[in-house]
Amino acid sequence: MLRGADERMRIPIRLSVNGQNVETLIEPRELLLDFLRDRLGLLGAKRSCDMQVCGTCTVLVGGVPVSACCTLAYEARDQEITTVEGLGGDGKLHALQRAFVAHAAVQCGFCTPGMLLSIVALLEQNPHPDREELRRYLSGNLCRCTGYWNILEAVEAAMRESEAEAG
């Protein structure tokens, strides 16, 4: 733990964000959402309800979804962080993102990064959720355009596609 000239506590942390190593000093009070948006310029995670209800600020910490608005950046030390910018790669969309496009699962787009990351995390731990499980799980991500039906269709299409690929 280090102290700057202004006597504020600063903590050195190392983490990986979308596969890139980051080493920096943070203040204990810094929120992960502000760290990602203001210091790293990653604007995919959004601030909305600011109280862990809506899901627009969802990012993955070690593959597990958290609300970046209510998580201290301190908790990201030595962790692998994934934001929506880290899905896909090489200029290509992730299979789930392609399914969102194909099924018009995006309306205004504000909830989309959080939806995508939540679903990626769910499928990682449970590759074959039925519709009821999907609905229950996604009840933690709000879409104020109320585009839920197309989102569910897109997820199920992506699941079918990945099963077909797996043969």
Add this chain to the structure above:
Amino acid sequence: MLREFQIHQPDTVEAASTLLAEYGLEAAPYAGGTELLLIMKEGLVQYRHLVDLKTIPGLNDLGLEGEALVIGPLATHRQLERSTLLRQHLPVLAELEAGIANARVRAAGTLGGNLCFAEPHSDPATFLMAWGASLVLGSAAGRRELPVEDFFLDVLQTAREPEEILTAVRLPLRPTTVRCSYQRFRLHERPTATVAAVLELQDGVIASARLALGGVSPVPRRASEAEAVLRDQPLDEEVFAAAAAEAGRAADPVSDIYGSAEYKRHLVAVLTRRALEAAVDHPAGEIV
């Protein structure tokens, strides 16, 4: 933006307790932060020191000790919903944990944080009270154990002294003649009303009953009037209906953003009947 504070990283309960004693009202224990950071962001409380309990090894372990299942208070809801040990010995609690708030809250929030924050709509508090669980509190001065029923004093207030740390949640293992169920009704992140029922059966008769009501009043409470209706009675629809009505009458609900007192009273009666019916078919060690 949060106001400035320092984070401390103790590696023992004693060290954490010493820090809490040293900084007094300026310090708070910090676990998952799901409740604490919310009220800090709102400016409702201001702490200059957070004592991170997650840096203390072993405080999130689950295990069997003699005739009890012991849960480390730093276990997250996510860890508990996925624990094979909990699924095996108390699946009702594992299912309860799987239904708390949303996946993100479950990933960060801990059982101990939930209990110590004492939000009146806590899910686990109600079940643990009905089950007859006890809580172990530790400090630099020693340790003490108290029943969950003696822990909750009022909204956001518990019997934990400022320098004490919850170090274990102890759930006695019960024989298969003990049946239990947890029923919740929720429209938001937190439930409007919850009922936990634990019945001990002997030859088709209810030898003893423990009912706890949550979300309806400032702290979870036993419905002893309804328990008395059940005692020494057969497993019978009319007995359940009478107990449910008594639980609703005795509920002492308060109106809040989740519902009016009258509405909660109705919910308590319905949930009590459902809890009793569900409990009969489910020994504690079976999935509901």
